[in-house]
Amino acid sequence: MALLLRTVARQGLYSSRSQFGVLYRHAVPMGTTSNEEMDKFWAKNTRLNRPMSPHMTIYKWSVPMAMSISHRGTGIALSSGISAFALAALVLPESYPYYLDLIHSLTFGPQFLAFSKFALAFPVVYHTYNGIRHLAWDAGKGFKIPEVYRSGYVVLGLTVLTSIGLAAM
Amino acid sequence: MAALVRISSLCHRGVSPLLFRPSSLIRPLAVQQKDHDCSYLISARIHATPSNYAGSGSKAATMHWTGERILSIALLSLAPVAYFCPSPAVDYSLAAALTLHGHWGLGQVVTDYVHGDAKIKMANAGLFVLSTVTFAGLCYFNYHDVGICKAVALLWSK
Numbered sequence: 001m002a003l004l005l006r007t008v009a010r011q012g013l014y015s016s017r018s019q020f021g022v023l024y025r026h027a028v029p030m031g032t033t034s035n036e037e038m039d040k041f042w043a044k045n046t047r048l049n050r051p052m053s054p055h056m057t058i059y060k061w062s063v064p065m066a067m068s069i070s071h072r073g074t075g076i077a078l079s080s081g082i083s084a085f086a087l088a089a090l091v092l093p094e095s096y097p098y099y100l101d102l103i104h105s106l107t108f109g110p111q112f113l114a115f116s117k118f119a120l121a122f123p124v125v126y127h128t129y130n131g132i133r134h135l136a137w138d139a140g141k142g143f144k145i146p147e148v149y150r151s152g153y154v155v156l157g158l159t160v161l162t163s164i165g166l167a168a169m
Numbered sequence: 170m171a172a173l174v175r176i177s178s179l180c181h182r183g184v185s186p187l188l189f190r191p192s193s194l195i196r197p198l199a200v201q202q203k204d205h206d207c208s209y210l211i212s213a214r215i216h217a218t219p220s221n222y223a224g225s226g227s228k229a230a231t232m233h234w235t236g237e238r239i240l241s242i243a244l245l246s247l248a249p250v251a252y253f254c255p256s257p258a259v260d261y262s263l264a265a266a267l268t269l270h271g272h273w274g275l276g277q278v279v280t281d282y283v284h285g286d287a288k289i290k291m292a293n294a295g296l297f298v299l300s301t302v303t304f305a306g307l308c309y310f311n312y313h314d315v316g317i318c319k320a321v322a323l324l325w326s327k
Contacts, residue, residue: 086306090309096310100323104327113327117325
């Protein structure tokens, strides 16, 4: 009787364990985090000497694509500029007006000054307008391809006009 | 009654009249479906990362995303304020907003282009130092020098 009970109990245990075993077997590959999965992917790509994906040179450039990377580019450039300015403020001994007068005393032509202002204003204005375009996308608006092109051309036109206006100020 | 209302509302939205069936026919099917789903759900629950971790992680991510957007809009609205009524408060707000916007933006760049645990840690540590120095420098400039608003105005007056 005891033997019978034991076998039945053991069988019950086994069956329940095997049932969970099915679940656990599924659980193992899913137990890794997405970061681990990504690291494995990169390690494999390096090991097999695969070309980088996305392959940068095989795409036909389009306006939205160029504008997208320009947004990032201007962002990095502006951030670097601000950091350089802040570092200069910490390190340089004299005050801001002194250095401004110093640059001004080098007597560049008025065209050069206007061009410098345009070159400074352009990335700021572009990043601002394209940032508004991005905020519209974040709100779920303007995702159709013709709309993406149209908003892109509007941003480019407004950027050139505003930058010229700011340079003339 | 509730089911009827639901079905009629579905039909109003233009779902095919196939849904017009006696509920007695649908019921057993639905129950079976439910049972099936249930076993699936149990396994799915075991598979998933701990729900508290995943929950807080994704919640933190959406909050970060929302924060980035709020900051962008704040920065947009700071521009006209800085032009029309420049003040030390605007100077310090600009210092904080510009630094944080740059910090988060460059953080996205690090996430996209830097791979490998050690490199990511180094890049993020470097970015943190850069942002801290930037904020300190801008605050120093606001306190000891002319301030950000005045600086742009002076530069443009030349």
